[in-house]
Amino acid sequence: MKRGFLKTAKAKKTEGIALPPVVSTPGVPPKGNGSFSSQPIIMLPYGKVETARPTEGVVSKKAFCREISGDTVNYSDNTIVFTSLPPVKRGATLDDEPDNWAECVLAGHIKRRIFSTPGFPRPIKKTAGGKVNHRVRPSPVGGLGMFAMRPVHTGDLIIAERPLLISPRSFGMAVGSGMEGLTQAEIIQVNVKEWEERLGVAVKRMTDENRKAFMALANSHTQDGSGRILGIIRTNGYKVPGLYDGDEDDNAGAYTAVLNVMSRINHSCSPNTAYNFHMASLSFELRAVRDIKQGEELFTSYCDIFRTKSERAEDLATYSIICACPGCVGATKETDLFRSELAKRIEKIRADHHAWLEDHTRPNVLSASLKLIAEIEKEGLTDAPWFVFLLGMVENVYSVSGNTNSAKKYLERLNNHCMASTGRSLEAHKAAAHLNTLQCNSESSKCLARSPV
Numbered sequence: 001m002k003r004g005f006l007k008t009a010k011a012k013k014t015e016g017i018a019l020p021p022v023v024s025t026p027g028v029p030p031k032g033n034g035s036f037s038s039q040p041i042i043m044l045p046y047g048k049v050e051t052a053r054p055t056e057g058v059v060s061k062k063a064f065c066r067e068i069s070g071d072t073v074n075y076s077d078n079t080i081v082f083t084s085l086p087p088v089k090r091g092a093t094l095d096d097e098p099d100n101w102a103e104c105v106l107a108g109h110i111k112r113r114i115f116s117t118p119g120f121p122r123p124i125k126k127t128a129g130g131k132v133n134h135r136v137r138p139s140p141v142g143g144l145g146m147f148a149m150r151p152v153h154t155g156d157l158i159i160a161e162r163p164l165l166i167s168p169r170s171f172g173m174a175v176g177s178g179m180e181g182l183t184q185a186e187i188i189q190v191n192v193k194e195w196e197e198r199l200g201v202a203v204k205r206m207t208d209e210n211r212k213a214f215m216a217l218a219n220s221h222t223q224d225g226s227g228r229i230l231g232i233i234r235t236n237g238y239k240v241p242g243l244y245d246g247d248e249d250d251n252a253g254a255y256t257a258v259l260n261v262m263s264r265i266n267h268s269c270s271p272n273t274a275y276n277f278h279m280a281s282l283s284f285e286l287r288a289v290r291d292i293k294q295g296e297e298l299f300t301s302y303c304d305i306f307r308t309k310s311e312r313a314e315d316l317a318t319y320s321i322i323c324a325c326p327g328c329v330g331a332t333k334e335t336d337l338f339r340s341e342l343a344k345r346i347e348k349i350r351a352d353h354h355a356w357l358e359d360h361t362r363p364n365v366l367s368a369s370l371k372l373i374a375e376i377e378k379e380g381l382t383d384a385p386w387f388v389f390l391l392g393m394v395e396n397v398y399s400v401s402g403n404t405n406s407a408k409k410y411l412e413r414l415n416n417h418c419m420a421s422t423g424r425s426l427e428a429h430k431a432a433a434h435l436n437t438l439q440c441n442s443e444s445s446k447c448l449a450r451s452p453v
């Protein structure tokens with residue numbers, strides 16, 4: 001297995017270039033502390049894009065790779081590192097490393113961050129009883145999809161998987177070096193071509209098996225100038241929570257992961273699963289956000305589902321998806337309003353609940369919470385990051401009122417949903433304190449966005 005790094009060459013000027021908000025993309029070589037936030041963002045095109053003039057022969061930047069040890073972490077922050085994580089022995093096979101490993105294109109400081117995660121590299125989590133809970137097969141929605149092999153309950157782990165590839169979501173765009181006279185579209189093309197070559201270094205480092213799986217993934221970017229690898233990343237990438245250059249909420253500095261199995265999951269605006277990224281094991285975990293029947297298709301959301309149908313449609317166009325999920329087919333003005341105002345409604349109930357906790361002569365929030373839980377379930381939004389608040393408040397009211405049976409039932413639901421949305425049980429991360437720190441506003445849904453990005 002080759003280990004190497006590729007230094008970013010100097011260009012006269014660089015700008016951030018990033019894909020539309022919900023699409024995963026390659027990334028910008030970070031400056032200094034790796035912040036891209038001050039860089040202007042240019043969205044990569046999608047759909048059918050006419051090529052202007054051929055840009056053959058125009059070179060934006062020079063780059064080189066050299067072999068180094070996978071355990072090395074003393075890079076400068078703005079070195080782009082090509083590495084296998086967790087580190088594997090040269091020539092390792094999946095028999096040696098059954099949990100697999102990810103080929104990574106990372107800024108030096110990101111590799112250090114991963115290495116400094118307590119417990120890294122942990123083995124990936126196993127499903128209950130080691131059972132295989134999913135299957136990939138043709139989907140009525142389009143191409144292949146993931147399906148439940150057996151009934152799964154809220155919070156159950158469906159699959160834990162290491163990515164095939166982790167790479168930055170944006171990349172620095174050189175606008176000098178012989179590119180005078182080119183249009184912006186042409187400069188983007190030169191840079192996209194160069195980025196494709198760099199990504200090719202990481203893909204080449206994969207085992208034959210992993211490379212074959214990677215190259216077989218869907219590509220909905222065949223006509224917009226993306227190379228094949230970039231197209232696959234844009235179609236299948238998941239934003240990697242916790243890995244970012246600069247600000248966490250700044251999509252330009254985010255990283256994206258492509259997975260063998262989980263990248264086969266299709267989109268729904270009323271998803272039945274949620275994903276988490278577990279840094280210590282460098283793996284993604286997919287869990288059910290409601291009970292799922294055997295044979296049901298599994299879905300995640302590729303966009304912010306707390307937006308209106310037309311806003312969601314705009315986001316999904318970058319994947320060439322015209323969504324026909326029940327949430328879109330049955331969309332009305334009321335459901336649009338329900339989705340976009342959900343966070344606010346929960347926040348209001350939380351405020352009323354706190355007031356009740358201070359003064360029990362005030363009305364409690366039981367009926368308002370139960371009503372909203374039923375509405376959320378009907379609209380299929382149980383992966384809302386704020387859903388746990390409602391369950392927690394119902395449990396709390398029952399508990400304070402001495403209704404222990406109902407309190408127990410809601411505590412169990414709360415625990416399952418906590419598991420589903422955070423990957424940990426309530427107890428495991430002292431959730432009472434932790435959950436209270438989650439912001440109950442639409443921003444939190446964005447930063448917790450679980451979709452392929």
Ligand SMILES: C[S@@+](CC[C@H](N)C(=O)[O-])C[C@H]1O[C@@H](n2cnc3c(N)ncnc32)[C@H](O)[C@@H]1O
Nearest residue numbers: 142143144218220235236263264265266267319
């Ligand atoms: C991450 S891949 C999902 C797996 C893909 N179906 C496959 O065959 O590998 C994303 C692509 O799947 C298709 N897709 C996913 N969800 C869809 C949906 N709800 N409706 C139509 N097409 C969808 C689109 O072509 C999209 O670009």
